[in-house]
Amino acid sequence: MTNRVLLVEDDRAIATVITEALRDEGFDVTACSSVSKRDALLANHGFDVMLTDVMLEDGDGLASISNVHEAAPNMPVIVLSAQNTLDTAVRASDSHAFEYFPKPFDLDELTHAVRQATKRSAESAESIDGEGEGSLPLIGRSKAMQDVYRMITRVLRNDLSVLVTGESGTGKELVAEAIHELGSRRTGPFIAVNMAAIPHDLLESELFGHERGAFTGAVSQQIGKFEQANGGTLFLDEIGDMPAEAQTRLLRALQSGKIRRVGGRQEIGVDVRIIAATNKDLGPMIANGSFREDLYYRLNVVPIHLPPLRERREDVGALVKHFLGQAVAEGLPNHRISDAAIKRLEAQRWKGNVRELRNVVFRLALTAREDVIDADTVDDALPATQEMASGSETPFETALQAWLSGSSSAPGVLYHTALAAFEKPLFEHALRETEGNQLRAAQLLGINRNTLRKRLSDLEIEPERYVRRR
Structure with missing residues (x-):
């Protein structure tokens, strides 16, 4: 007997991909894009499992999930959502969802969940009202945090x-x-x-x-x-x-x-x-x-x-804005933060993880003189021990040793020939290591930032080329 799947998804591209994948696995898929169409189909047809997005054409797919349970009390419901927060995961759990998948999701995992859902009916459990969930400080839409949210709800x-x-x-x-x-x-x-x-x-x-x-x-x-x-x-x-x-x-x-x-x-x-x-x-x-x-x-x-912050850099911006709001609540000045400043914070290693980021944000809220926190203000607030994320390029020292082993050591020429050969790649290396941050590059080289800027101009090096694009 072919298992029947009801897919409620208003993104046509996603609906098409899911429909084709499930049909390839032998499922009979019916798709719709709204709460009203969903309810009409449930009233007139029987389905073995339903997949539903949260935000639909005519409303919240989770807000009316009780109607689904009334129409088909034994039908497992799998929730899909681009609103990848702990609140959404908890709402899905409170709605007795069989499974919750944040977007983007792994299609093979979704197919496996549909297969498992068709093997058993949704389990009934006492409803949890989720009191206070909006204030929970677990923040992040990265895949790593979505995995944490899903485990919590289970x-x-x-x-x-x-x-x-x-x-x-x-x-x-x-x-x-x-x-x-x-x-x-x-x-x-x-x-x-x-x-x-x-x-x-x-x-x-x-x-x-x-x-x-x-x-x-x-x-x-x-x-x-x-x-x-x-x-x-x-x-x-x-x-x-x-x-x-x-x-x-x-x-x-x-x-x-x-x-x-x-x-x-x-x-x-x-x-x-x-x-x-x-x-x-x-x-x-x-x-x-x-x-x-x-x-x-x-x-x-x-x-x-729980993943370290350096493994979920895409969550830094949301965390920063959350901590700025906390700072205001504790009596510190109200500031906005520029995209460039957030990128600067994303580039750090954050050995102290979210706790260290919070401390830095509170320091920024206290010391920033302008309404908008910019990248230079972030540079000034970061501790000297803070490290930038580095790439996998060959270290400059290795290249220098290789050059010295094959170069002339005739009197009076080593300094000038080495300087001519390595000054430009040295500055480029420093910019790569700091992702275009000139202040950090100058600190890495041990020179004044104005000196660095002048030499970059003389050598026709564009620091913007080394800023990480996200």
């Missing part, structure tokens, strides 16, 4: 343990907060514990609590983080810094759902969801015995990896 209605990995400053705690605030435990407490910030000899007391007199200084009973998080979420940040002896007790608590306060005899039942995070590679730590393998598997039921 864990909202269950209590599976989540392990969030990523470099410092990428926003791991924001992911944990999003899962809690949008999930079924949002009415319970969210308790965060930073393993690296607690002395090892006090960690068990912090997690499990202690009884009066349990150790020197325990003058009263203390309730631990597990009990404080009962009915909600316990976020264990920097789990890779947890000492071995505490790992054993944590594993026992996760396995049994019970904890025992330090110095206590009674076991106490706790109902918590565990989200852990680390910026370390736990694989080598498991290999050398510093992190328990069984604990790793207990925590890493659902892995979510």
Whole structure:
């Protein structure tokens, strides 16, 4: 029996590509471009699965999704959207979508999802109202962030343990907060514990609590983080810094759902969801015995990896504008930012990731003298330790060594011949390394910016040629 697919998409080019791909796989595809046409087709025909865009000719495809569930309660719905934000992903999840695909999507993945959707009916689940979702600070429309959003929506209605990995400053705690605030435990407490910030000899007391007199200084009973998080979420940040002896007790608590306060005899039942995070590679730590393998598997039921900012540069502009808005809310002057300034920020390596970018934006908001933040203002605000993203060109030093090995070293000629041979390629190399940023190029060369500009003019070098085009 041929599976029937209803495609609701108002972009004709995308509709044609999807239709042809699904028909090649043996599906019977009917396409329309509006909510009204969709409802008419559902009223008169039966479909096995529906694919729908969010923004359609006559309205929001998700806003009226309840009509679809009423007309075809067992039909899986796959959502497609160019509005690639966490809010959209959550709305799709709240609408009980079978799957959510941000545009542009992988056609093979979409075809596979349609095939899977036809094998089973959409699962019913309690609706989550998504209170507060508009203020969530997870921002980005890059493919890497879309993958994060999709994983978040998949864990909202269950209590599976989540392990969030990523470099410092990428926003791991924001992911944990999003899962809690949008999930079924949002009415319970969210308790965060930073393993690296607690002395090892006090960690068990912090997690499990202690009884009066349990150790020197325990003058009263203390309730631990597990009990404080009962009915909600316990976020264990920097789990890779947890000492071995505490790992054993944590594993026992996760396995049994019970904890025992330090110095206590009674076991106490706790109902918590565990989200852990680390910026370390736990694989080598498991290999050398510093992190328990069984604990790793207990925590890493659902892995979510946050990419570093340098791997999603297309999100920098949106983050900058968001942080400028935050700066205004905190009493700093209101500024706009030029496209050239954003490109300058996109070109940085951002070793401190989103946290470092936020600090720089707040510095710009505080120090900028003009209403519009321009590229020169950005250059002045960037710390001297900040690095530019470099390409794969052969380093100048390598070329210089190769030239010296084959050149004449006759007295009085080496400096002038080397200067004539390498001054122009040296400046070009500096511009490539800094993507046309003359201030950074001058700093790299160790010369004054005015000197650089004069020599660029003398050598007929156009710095604009080296600015990265996006």
